[in-house]
Amino acid sequence: MPRTILGLESSCDDTAAAILRGREVLSSVVAGQGGLHAAYGGVVPEIAARAHAETLDGVVAEALREADLTLGEVDAIAVTAGPGLIGGVLAGVMMAKGLAAGSGKPLIGVNHLAGHALTPRLTDDLAYPYLMLLVSGGHCQFLIVRGPEDFTRLGGTIDDAPGEAFDKTARLLGLAQPGGPSVETEARHGDASRFAFPRPLLDRPGCDLSFSGLKTAILRQRDALVAAQRGLTRQDRADLCAGFQAAVRDVLSEKTRRALALYRAEHPAQPALAVAGGVAANGSLRAALRDVCADAGVVFTAPPLKLCTDNAAMIAYAGGELMEAGRASDMTLAARPRWPLDTAAAPLVGHGKKGAKA
Ligand code: KG4
Numbered sequence: 001m002p003r004t005i006l007g008l009e010s011s012c013d014d015t016a017a018a019i020l021r022g023r024e025v026l027s028s029v030v031a032g033q034g035g036l037h038a039a040y041g042g043v044v045p046e047i048a049a050r051a052h053a054e055t056l057d058g059v060v061a062e063a064l065r066e067a068d069l070t071l072g073e074v075d076a077i078a079v080t081a082g083p084g085l086i087g088g089v090l091a092g093v094m095m096a097k098g099l100a101a102g103s104g105k106p107l108i109g110v111n112h113l114a115g116h117a118l119t120p121r122l123t124d125d126l127a128y129p130y131l132m133l134l135v136s137g138g139h140c141q142f143l144i145v146r147g148p149e150d151f152t153r154l155g156g157t158i159d160d161a162p163g164e165a166f167d168k169t170a171r172l173l174g175l176a177q178p179g180g181p182s183v184e185t186e187a188r189h190g191d192a193s194r195f196a197f198p199r200p201l202l203d204r205p206g207c208d209l210s211f212s213g214l215k216t217a218i219l220r221q222r223d224a225l226v227a228a229q230r231g232l233t234r235q236d237r238a239d240l241c242a243g244f245q246a247a248v249r250d251v252l253s254e255k256t257r258r259a260l261a262l263y264r265a266e267h268p269a270q271p272a273l274a275v276a277g278g279v280a281a282n283g284s285l286r287a288a289l290r291d292v293c294a295d296a297g298v299v300f301t302a303p304p305l306k307l308c309t310d311n312a313a314m315i316a317y318a319g320g321e322l323m324e325a326g327r328a329s330d331m332t333l334a335a336r337p338r339w340p341l342d343t344a345a346a347p348l349v350g351h352g353k354k355g356a357k358a
């Protein structure tokens with residue numbers, strides 16, 4: 001019988017618990033904190049940490065109830081041990097240690113980014129190696145994934161993550177948070193060619209990305225429209241959103257083409273691209289990446305949306321692979337604000353909504 005693993009996730013603003021038996025998701029509970037941070041225009045770490053500490057008990061109980069299991073029937077407890085907002089990560093690690101000590105089950109510390117990066121193995125049984133594009137509110141990187149602890153970073157954002165840029169664009173235009181879905185909805189009836197927004201770093205070789213200049217370009221264009229006509233029309237808003245989304249899509253598509261070329265030079269057999277993270281929910285981006293892969297003869301995988309955004313099923317799954325590899329943790333497991341997947345690559349600069357970029 002495959003292992004049954006309880007996973008916990010609390011590294012940003014979602015408190016989550018899930019139970020997996022092999023690749024079968026028996027339960028996956030995600031409690032968001034959207035309302036708590038709404039007045040501040042971003043995630044407030046102290047508020048997030050307190051909410052995690054208060055909510056973890058409840059989501060674990062709910063995950064067990066939905067799976068119709070007791071803690072005694074679980075084989076191991078996996079928990080996000082970083083990177084992320086340290087208070088939230090600590091709350092999760094302490095909860096997991098308590099559960100492990102109380103039940104006598106093994107404890108496994110999981111890297112949150114590895115959770116995202118291994119998701120296509122959970123959902124599609126994708127074989128190693130593959131190229132991963134991780135695009136979320138806190139992260140943006142291209143990774144060659146060769147094993148649960150074997151990653152090579154080919155490039156990443158040098159400033160904001162694309163999800164942050166979507167969120168900031170929404171804020172500038174008075175749209176609801178999280179910004180990604182609001183901007184995507186507005187963009188549907190907008191004209192992407194009305195404003196000429198920059199395609200940052202396309203003129204430079206390599207796979208690094210930048211999104212902060214794009215955000216500034218939106219701010220300038222908005223202010224110019226407001227100054228000229230004392231406000232924004234519905235169509236202005238839609239056109240700004242469409243132009244912004246097209247710029248993000250074009251940059252990510254071109255950098256994906258380059259990352260695929262680097263990846264294929266190393267792994268020519270059966271090339272595959274997988275995308276994960278909240279921004280992978282964007283329909284226009286998914287379609288563009290699908291086209292890039294079709295042109296290049298590369299298999300394209302995108303996990304279902306609820307497993308693209310933060311969840312604990314991905315943590316339980318990654319925990320299972322680590323356990324299989326004999327990599328369980330012990331009670332000395334530490335919460336880490338920074339934890340790069342590729343320790344050989346130069347650190348990425350900048351700070352995301354989860355704190356320092358890994
Ligand atoms: O992976 P995730 O749930 O959390 C992080 O680890 O950051 O990603 C959340 C981010 C938010 O910035 C949100 O605006 C963005 O994903 N997002 C989208 C869409 N849905 C969510 N961005 C663009 N288009 C979407 N449809």
Ligand code: ZN
Nearest residue numbers: 116136309310
């Ligand atoms: Zn995430």
